[in-house]
Amino acid sequence: RWMFSFPRGKNCSVGxxxxxxxxxxxxxxxxxxxxxxxxxQKIHGFTVKEVVAVPDLFLTAVKLxxxxxxAQYLHAARDDSNNLFSVQFRTTPMDSTGVPHILExxxxxxxxxxxxxxxxxxxxxxxxxxxxxxxxxxxxxxxPFSTQNGKDFQNLLSVYLDAVFFPCLREQDFWQExxxxxxxxxxxxxxxxxxxxxxxxxxxGAFSDNERLYAQHLQNKLxxxxxxxxxxxxxxxxxxxxxxxxxKQFHATHYHPSNARFFTYGDLPLEPHLKQIQEEALSKFDxxxxxxxxxxxxxxxxxxxxxxxxxxxxxxxxxxxxxxVCVSYLLGENGFEERRIEALIHKLEIQIKHQTTxxxxxxxxxxxxxWNHDGDPVELLQISDSVAKFRxxxxxxxxxxxxxxxxxxKENTHRxxxxxxxxxxxxxxxxxxxxxxxxxxxxxxxDSDRKQIYEKGLELxxxxxxxxxxxxxxxxxxxxxxxxIPITPVQISTxxxxxxxxxxxxxxxxxxxxxxxxxxTLPEDLKVFVPLFCSVITKMGCGAxxxxxxxxxxxxxxxxxxxxxxVITDCNELDTYEQGILLSSSxxxxxxxxxxxxxxxIFNSPHFDDEERLRVLVMQSAxxxxxxxxxxxxxxxxxxxxxxxxxxxxxxxxxxxxEQVTFMKRTxxxxxxxxxxxxxxxxxxxxxxxxxxxxxxxxxxxxxSDAAAHVExxxxxxxxxxxxxxPVRPNIIEKPINPLDDNGPRRKLISEPTFHPCPMKTFFxxxxxxxxxxxxxxxxxxxxxxxxSLCILARMMTAKFLHGEIREKGGAYGGGAKIxxxxxxxxxxxxxxxxQTLSAFGNGIEWAKSGKFTQQDIDEAKLSVxxxxxxxxxxxxxxxxxxxxxxxxxxxxxxRQRLFAVDHKNLVDVAxxxxxxxxxxxxxxxxxxxxxxxxxxxxxxxx
Numbered sequence: 017r018w019m020f021s022f023p024r025g026k027n028c029s030v031g032x033x034x035x036x037x038x039x040x041x042x043x044x045x046x047x048x049x050x051x052x053x054x055x056x057q058k059i060h061g062f063t064v065k066e067v068v069a070v071p072d073l074f075l076t077a078v079k080l081x082x083x084x085x086x087a088q089y090l091h092a093a094r095d096d097s098n099n100l101f102s103v104q105f106r107t108t109p110m111d112s113t114g115v116p117h118i119l120e121x122x123x124x125x126x127x128x129x130x131x132x133x134x135x136x137x138x139x140x141x142x143x144x145x146x147x148x149x150x151x152x153x154x155x156x157x158x159x160p161f162s163t164q165n166g167k168d169f170q171n172l173l174s175v176y177l178d179a180v181f182f183p184c185l186r187e188q189d190f191w192q193e194x195x196x197x198x199x200x201x202x203x204x205x206x207x208x209x210x211x212x213x214x215x216x217x218x219x220x221g222a223f224s225d226n227e228r229l230y231a232q233h234l235q236n237k238l239x240x241x242x243x244x245x246x247x248x249x250x251x252x253x254x255x256x257x258x259x260x261x262x263x264k265q266f267h268a269t270h271y272h273p274s275n276a277r278f279f280t281y282g283d284l285p286l287e288p289h290l291k292q293i294q295e296e297a298l299s300k301f302d303x304x305x306x307x308x309x310x311x312x313x314x315x316x317x318x319x320x321x322x323x324x325x326x327x328x329x330x331x332x333x334x335x336x337x338x339x340x341v342c343v344s345y346l347l348g349e350n351g352f353e354e355r356r357i358e359a360l361i362h363k364l365e366i367q368i369k370h371q372t373t374x375x376x377x378x379x380x381x382x383x384x385x386x387w388n389h390d391g392d393p394v395e396l397l398q399i400s401d402s403v404a405k406f407r408x409x410x411x412x413x414x415x416x417x418x419x420x421x422x423x424x425x426k427e428n429t430h431r432x433x434x435x436x437x438x439x440x441x442x443x444x445x446x447x448x449x450x451x452x453x454x455x456x457x458x459x460x461x462x463d464s465d466r467k468q469i470y471e472k473g474l475e476l477x478x479x480x481x482x483x484x485x486x487x488x489x490x491x492x493x494x495x496x497x498x499x500x501i502p503i504t505p506v507q508i509s510t511x512x513x514x515x516x517x518x519x520x521x522x523x524x525x526x527x528x529x530x531x532x533x534x535x536x537t538l539p540e541d542l543k544v545f546v547p548l549f550c551s552v553i554t555k556m557g558c559g560a561x562x563x564x565x566x567x568x569x570x571x572x573x574x575x576x577x578x579x580x581x582x583v584i585t586d587c588n589e590l591d592t593y594e595q596g597i598l599l600s601s602s603x604x605x606x607x608x609x610x611x612x613x614x615x616x617x618i619f620n621s622p623h624f625d626d627e628e629r630l631r632v633l634v635m636q637s638a639x640x641x642x643x644x645x646x647x648x649x650x651x652x653x654x655x656x657x658x659x660x661x662x663x664x665x666x667x668x669x670x671x672x673x674x675e676q677v678t679f680m681k682r683t684x685x686x687x688x689x690x691x692x693x694x695x696x697x698x699x700x701x702x703x704x705x706x707x708x709x710x711x712x713x714x715x716x717x718x719x720x721s722d723a724a725a726h727v728e729x730x731x732x733x734x735x736x737x738x739x740x741x742x743p744v745r746p747n748i749i750e751k752p753i754n755p756l757d758d759n760g761p762r763r764k765l766i767s768e769p770t771f772h773p774c775p776m777k778t779f780f781x782x783x784x785x786x787x788x789x790x791x792x793x794x795x796x797x798x799x800x801x802x803x804x805s806l807c808i809l810a811r812m813m814t815a816k817f818l819h820g821e822i823r824e825k826g827g828a829y830g831g832g833a834k835i836x837x838x839x840x841x842x843x844x845x846x847x848x849x850x851x852q853t854l855s856a857f858g859n860g861i862e863w864a865k866s867g868k869f870t871q872q873d874i875d876e877a878k879l880s881v882x883x884x885x886x887x888x889x890x891x892x893x894x895x896x897x898x899x900x901x902x903x904x905x906x907x908x909x910x911x912r913q914r915l916f917a918v919d920h921k922n923l924v925d926v927a928x929x930x931x932x933x934x935x936x937x938x939x940x941x942x943x944x945x946x947x948x949x950x951x952x953x954x955x956x957x958x959x
Contacts, residue, residue, distance in 0.1 A: 046076075046094060046282070046283040047074070047075060047095065048076075049093065050076035050093030050286065053067050053078055053286075059287060059290050060287065060291045061294040062080040063080060063081055064078060064080050065081055066078070066079040067079075068394050070397045072398070073379075075092045075093060075094035075281075075397075076093045076094075077393075077397055078093065078286060082298055084302065085272075085276075085301050085304075086273070087273040087276045087278060088387075089277075090277070090278070090279050090280075090387075090394070091279075091286045091289070092279070092376070093283070094281065094282060094375075096281070096375060097164045097283055097888075098146055098162050098164050098282060098373060098374070099164070099280070099284045099376065100147070100282060100379075101162075101169070101172070101173055101279070102160035102280075103159050103277070103278050104159070104276070104277050104384055105275050105276055106155060106156050106270070107119075107152070107155065107248070107266075108242075108310055109243060109246055111254065112247040113250060113257050113262070114219065114250015115258055116266065117152040117250050118193060118194035118195075118258065118263060119266055119267055120152045120157050121194070122185055122193050122194065123179050123185070125186070126186065127184055128183075129178040130175055130178055130179075130488050131184060131488065132486050133189070135175055138484070138815075139175055141811070141877060142490070142876055142879060143165075143168045143492055143879065144164065144492060144497070144879060144886065145161055145162065145163045145168065146162045146163055146888060147162040152248055153384070153385075154235065154243070155243055155244070155248070155388060155389075156384060156385070156388045158384060159176055159180055160377055162282075164888065165492065165496065167492065167496070168492055168496075173292055173293070173296075177293065177297045178296070181271065181273075181301075183267065185263065187260050188475070188476050190260045190263055192213070192214065192476060192824060193214045193215055194214075194215050194216070194258060195211055195212070195213035195215070195255050196211075196212050196472075196473075196476075197210070197212075197469055198212045198469065198473040199469070202474060202477045203474070203477070209454070211256055211454060213255070213827060214823060214827055214828075215249075215255065216256075217786055217828060217829060217846055217848050218829040218846050219247075219249055219251070219252050220252045220785040220846070221786040221829065221845075221846035222249060222846075224784040225643065228646075228647075229326055230324070230326070230434075230436045233324045233436070237322050239313050241313055242313065243310055244313075252446075253450060256457065269306060269307075269308075270306065272306055273298050274301075274304045274305070274306050275308055277388070279379075279383070279393075281375075281379060315430045316429055316430045317429055319429060319431040320431070320432050321432070321433045321435075322432065323434070323436070324434065324436045325436065325438070327442040328439070329783060330783065331641075331645065331677050332638070332642040332681070355568065356568065358572060359571035362572055362573075363571055364399070364403065365604070366526070368399060369525055369526055370524075370526060370575060371890050371892065372890050373889065383397070480820060481825075491879075494875050494879065497882050497916075498886070499912075501912060504894045505519075508754050508760055509724070510761060511711070511728040512728060512731030513706070514706050514731050515762075516711045517710070517712040517713070517895060517899050518713050518715075518720055518723075519714045519894050519895035521716070521891035522716065523716055525604055525605055526602050526604060526715075527603055527605055527608055527611075527713065527714070528601075528602045528714040529602070529603075529615075529713055529723075530598060530711065530896075531599040532597070532710055532711075533596055533597050533599070533708050534594060534595060534596040534764055535595045535597070535703065535708075536595070536744065536764055536766065537705070537708065537742065538699070538703070539744055542699055543670055543671075544676070544679050546581055546671060546699065546703075547671055548634070548637065548683065548692070549597075549700070549703065550579040550580055550581055550597055551633065552630065554578060554618060555633055556622060556623045556630065556633070557623035558614070558622050558623060559616075559620070559621050562623070563626070563629055566614075569614060573603060573614065574603045575602035575603060575604075577599075577600070577601040577611075578600050578601070579597055579599050579600075580597065581596075581597055581598075581672065583595055583668050584664070584901045585664045585838050586751075587797055587902060587903050588798075589767065589797060591767065592749065592766065592768070593663055593765060594901075595667055601615070605722070608723060609726060612729065612730040612733075615734075616730055616733040619734040619737055620733065620734060620737070624693055624696045624697055627689050627693060634680070634689065635684050637684075638680040638681055638683065638684035639684075641677045642677060646784060649782070649845075650790065652673060652941075653843065655668050655669055656674055657791055657792035657940055658837070658841065658939055659673070660773060660776045661773045661937070662794065662839065663766070663771050668837070674780060674943075674959070701739070702741065704737050705737055706735065706738045707741075708764070710761065710899075712895070712896070713727060714892055743764075747766060747769075748767075750762040750763065750764055750765075754898070754904070755902060755907075763902060775936070775938060776957065777939075777941075777956045778940070778942075778959060779944075779947065779956050781946055781958065781959070782944060782945065783945075784944060786846045786944065787846075787847045787849065788843075788845060788943040789843065789844040789849075789941075789942050790841060790842060790942075791841070791854060791938055792839045792939045792940075793840045793841070793930065793934035793937075793938045794838065794839060794930075794934055795835060795839055795934070796838060796930070799907060799911075802926050802930070803911070804911060804917070805914075805918050805923055805925070805926045806840055806926050807881050808881055808923065809923050809927060810832075811881050812877035813833045814831075814834075815873075815876065817864075818831055818842070818856060818860050819831070821860070822847065826844075826848070827847075827849075828844045828848065828849070830845040830846070831856075840930065840931060840934070842857040842860070847944075850947055851949055851950075854940065858935070861927060861931045864927035865924060869920075869923075871920070874918070874919070874920065885915070
């Protein structure tokens with residue numbers, strides 16, 4: 017995966033950090049064990065350099081150096097079972113051929129010990145990993161994984177070490193992952209030649225994202241003299257200049273232990289990691305000077321201006337004006353309010369205390385840039401020390417921040433003002449440039465050259481179609497999976513007649529509040545406005561606070577306050593669902609009264625009448641939606657494909673699909689927003705009604721009673737909003753919030769037993785050079801006996817059939833199948849194909865019906881499914897499955913047992929019964945460039 021990142025110096029500012037962590041109920045043995053290491057101690061070819069306790073993050077940092085190669089190593093010992101490994105290399109390309117990005121893809125295609133094709137993707141189905149990926153940044157490439165299983169950690173470590181240090185780097189892998197010239201139809205030597213390749217298509221898609229395009233230009237032009245002046249991920253027109261020999265040479269010079277930084281994290285002991293890394297990799301290398309340092313950019317003596325163009329986005333608020341952006345590193349002397357400074361420090365405190373499930377990965381990403389340029393990673397972890405130094409600097413010099421503004425902004429002559437504006441012919445020019453590049457390459461070809469290209473294409477196709485022998489790869493067994501899940505106890509109570517769920521968790525001094533308000537009384541014509549209401553309700557001001565004061569109070573007193581739409585398919589009935597909005601916030605325990613006062617003011621006296629502020633928020637929301645399509649087009653395609661298959665799917669499209677994007681574009685284009693200003697209070701009357709609400713609190717046991725008292729006070733404060741209103745639809749059914757307590761508080765759901773699904777094929781013509789393709793089939797809800805079989809089938813089809821057809825042969829960046837919300841959905845991402853991909857979906861169903869898969873294939877699919885099912889859950893999110901969708905731990909355990917029981921017969925049966933039969937009423941959606949084949953097909957609706 018290519019990730020764009022600005023270069024960062026050795027000293028990372030505290031304000032930029034994003035520190036989050038996971039808590040685990042366990043003694044501090046991992047931290048204490050690590051504290052026993054001593055500087056100078058020799059361990060498996062490494063020397064300990066530093067051992068530091070970091071109480072802020074509940075960890076002990078151990079810094080080491082490899083004696084023979086000079087490789088750097090940091091271990092963060094912490095009582096967290098989600099252990100992580102990462103190795104990163106400083107990769108500094110000097111052209112835009114994308115060599116570090118293509119190398120990142122290619123090293124994962126086979127290695128000396130694991131020569132099978134694509135061991136990286138194969139391991140996704142042979143482990144219980146909680147994360148596996150690789151990233152190419154502007155100046156480093158990182159390979160991280162995480163898992164909660166010790167044996168799995170050793171297996172994945174072996175695969176990763178062999179991949180990065182001893183890859184096969186076969187020419188066929190370079191053709192597949194990087195770029196190649198090939199006949200449009202590889203089996204027809206008379207079809208035209210074209211550029212193909214996974215990275216080639218990925219970057220064409222990436223460069224259709226105007227925000228990313230702008231950021232890339234900004235970096236290239238601000239740092240014009242070295243590696244930051246090029247595109248590390250690869251500029252599509254430059255990628256075909258890269259040769260296989262250049263790729264191998266880049267690996268030889270950059271992927272060496274002397275240029276590597278290793279990081280491990282978690283509660284597994286350090287020494288076995290060091291032993292395995294030494295024996296399997298580092299012992300086979302000597303020290304070299306990799307010569308990958310990045311010199312300082314010579315500073316300009318005067319500011320510069322530049323201008324770039326992009327493609328117009330027809331879904332942006334104003335396609336002719338969008339992205340006319342100017343950025344200038346210039347600020348005047350505005351003072352710094354003390355409360356504003358305190359709000360930012362409070363935000364940092366929240367980030368330190370807030371616990372997520374991927375702390376190891378967050379930590380690896382946080383230290384990567386600075387460590388990459390020889391910054392001290394341990395110093396970066398000591399956040400309290402940095403805050404103390406900052407406070408001391410302010411105390412000694414009240415003008416400290418003003419001086420920094422003057423130094424880095426006002427008097428900084430190395431300053432760029434960059435403007436970007438849409439150009440109608442942008443895409444046409446890009447396509448023309450690609451065609452000229454293609455013709456320049458093929459115009460010198462002889463007949464024998466063309467024949468050789470055709471034959472190489474057939475060789476690659478044959479290799480891609482071969483069944484792989486993966487016996488060389490390590491694997492866990494289904495018997496390694498825990499048979500039962502831990503129970504999360506919750507208590508259901510009421511406050512002022514409103515149901516409240518309490519979940520006692522080790523939240524590290526934070527209280528998490530949620531409230532779900534259903535929309536059953538909301539008139540149908542107002543539903544399309546609900547996402548807009550959610551996006552502005554916490555940003556317009558409330559009570560005595562204007563929007564600026566409200567924002568400051570939220571930063572000073574909470575960890576954030578948000579409102580979002582919710583469409584929840586019932587776990588028992590496919591045509592029954594709950595519709596609502598979810599209020600979410602968190603705060604330090606000391607700020608409970610302030611957080612609930614803010615919610616009370618939002619409920620009782622929100623500000624809707626500031627048209628200027630509303631216009632800013634509307635434009636911002638519309639632009640964000642338009643920008644999101646280039647990155648998340650597959651999600652929009654999947655949502656649209658499911659629109660006419662379930663009642664919930666129809667509402668999902670209204671709330672979060674292309675329909676909402678189009679609605680926001682129209683709203684942003686309105687000259688007069690008075691209609692919106694009149695509509696928002698109407699929404700508020702229906703949405704903020706305690707009669708339609710239920711709440712949830714996650715906190716430490718000591719704070720539950722205090723939190724309950726504040727919830728009670730909040731419900732009392734907003735009681736004037738309580739009104740008995742009739743549901744818009746008569747078909748409301750009630751179900752107990754706790755399925756085991758039929759007399760307790762109840763959820764109100766909408767049931768549409770007469771709903772009839774219908775097939776629909778929709779094509780959205782977009783200013784992209786690649787496609788996002790999806791096909792959706794009506795299946796079964798979560799509690800159905802066949803749901804588990806469909807889960808296993810989706811994963812198995814992805815790994816054993818669709819990945820090869822869509823990515824390896826088709827050249828898309830990704831593709832697969834998944835089940836959720838009662839729908840079985842196929843998808844592809846940044847895909848050069850459309851009809852071919854739809855055929856692959858259909859062929860996948862035929863493959864599943866044929867039963868041409870083994871017990872090993874089924875077991876691997878189970879491992880992959882369980883790695884997701886058993887992924888860690890943060891204390892803030894414990895009990896949320898039951899609160900939102902009524903899925904209890906008992907229901908999860910039943911689902912677990914059904915997953916274990918899935919067999920070959922079950923999979924063939926559900927493929928026939930649901931997927932084959934369901935194709936008659938499937939939904940299909942594609943987002944992509946103009947398509948003549950689809951235009952001529954009357955079965956498609958063109959948008």
